[in-house]
Amino acid sequence: MSWDISDIDKWKAEQFPRGAVIPESGNSQDYNVGGWRSERPYRDPEVCIQCLLCWIFCPDSSVLVEGDQMVGFDYDHCKGCGICANECPSNPKFGGRKAIEMVPEGCELPGASASDSEVK
């Protein structure tokens, strides 16, 4: 089933499904919640050991993985909770730095490579 809500702003009261029911599943993907974020996760691919703990712990399935590689974040659905940065293990090869850290929205990413922040 596909629930067409493209013109929902024009719907009359009686057009909405009774009692605020959403009559289909799996459509939260269509809702951009990236704007709720005050901090965004930034990942340094040099430091990342691809343990995928971030992918396991992310409560919003916003860690993007291709094959067995963590490739970036889905910034349309990441709400900036910081769980990925918290779980990310420190890497002794880089003086105990973590691959993922949270940076305030609107700030320039520290040493961000253009390709990383652009991924989706």
Next chain:
Amino acid sequence: MVEQKTIAATGNTLVAEAIRQCSPDVIPAYPITPQTTVVEELAKCVANGRMHAEYVNVESEHSAMSSAVGASAAGARVATATSSQGLALMWEVLHIAAGMRLPIVMFNANRALSAPINIHCDHSDVMGARDTGWVIMFAETAQEAYDNTIMAFRIAEHPDVLLPVMSTADGFITTHSIDRAEIMDDASVTEFVGEYEPTYDLLNFDKPVSHGNFAGLGGPYFEFKKQQRSAIDASMPVIKAVGAEFSELSGRPFDVVEGWGMEDAEVAIVVIGSTAGNARHVARQMRKNGVKAGVLKVRVFRPFPAEEIRQALSGVKAIAVLDRSESFGAEGAPLFLEVRSALYDLDRRIPMVNYIYGLGGSDVRIELIERVFNDLTDLASGAVQPFGMQYLGTR
């Protein structure tokens, strides 16, 4: 008409019997005086196999109504019962049940609210729930409590309505007195209420839905309230149709307002619940003394039968509205406010007064009702002017 059995039973026994006969799938309930024997009876029925419901023992009325919401959203037919503080504790979830359009049926044994603590009859509990979006029915007798409760399922589950319905009776006076009543056989009730076919049931995995969604941040919250208003407005013709059908089966009359002597009444009492009987008794006596007395009983309070009340009262010369609850600081008590508002559209202004009576089970004695009719006679003749609101029977 179906064949019926005449029994002697309390209002609560009859309500429990009505709920059993309507076969709810889930009963989440918490006992509270004077509702207790309803849920005890139902628990017994489930335990001994007389009904096949999931009986959920909950830790509070808030949980009872929350479970009812969950079970109803899942697609079950749900019934519960409560009273007084229990209804008050359910308050926030009452709005949710109505807002989610869940056809839950609940019986309420009308009882005063604390403080001071009191376990006896008044309508403070139900009247506190009058704006929650529930359909609200009042019974005068144990028989009406039985009848209303059966009708409640049909009304709640009607596709044009899909709202929760509260069937109420006066605590102790009606719930605990043994009364003569006629009950239908199980098969007739089963046929009358029919099978409940939910439309957005959570347990239907072929058509996944989500309930309890967010409609803020500029979303259509206001539009959903308009839907609710349309639904409760639409419930009025449904209630009448269901009532007519039930009357045909039972041979007992039903209307949203029921008049006695209203055809030619000059003075009238508007009243809810068990006191209607006292009022009719006195009205009968008054008529022997030449006073054209009438009584108008409101059996359905939500939706409010404004048109029916206007019609019934348009010809009288003075009206007294008897309220068994307070609306502290308001121009009058709940029933009075609504009746007076309904009559505003009449061409002629009828002198109207409000009596607050019987709070906390305070006795409604015959001489009190006589006093009301005597006041009304003075109002009708112009001997006294409308005096607003008065407490009836306080020291």
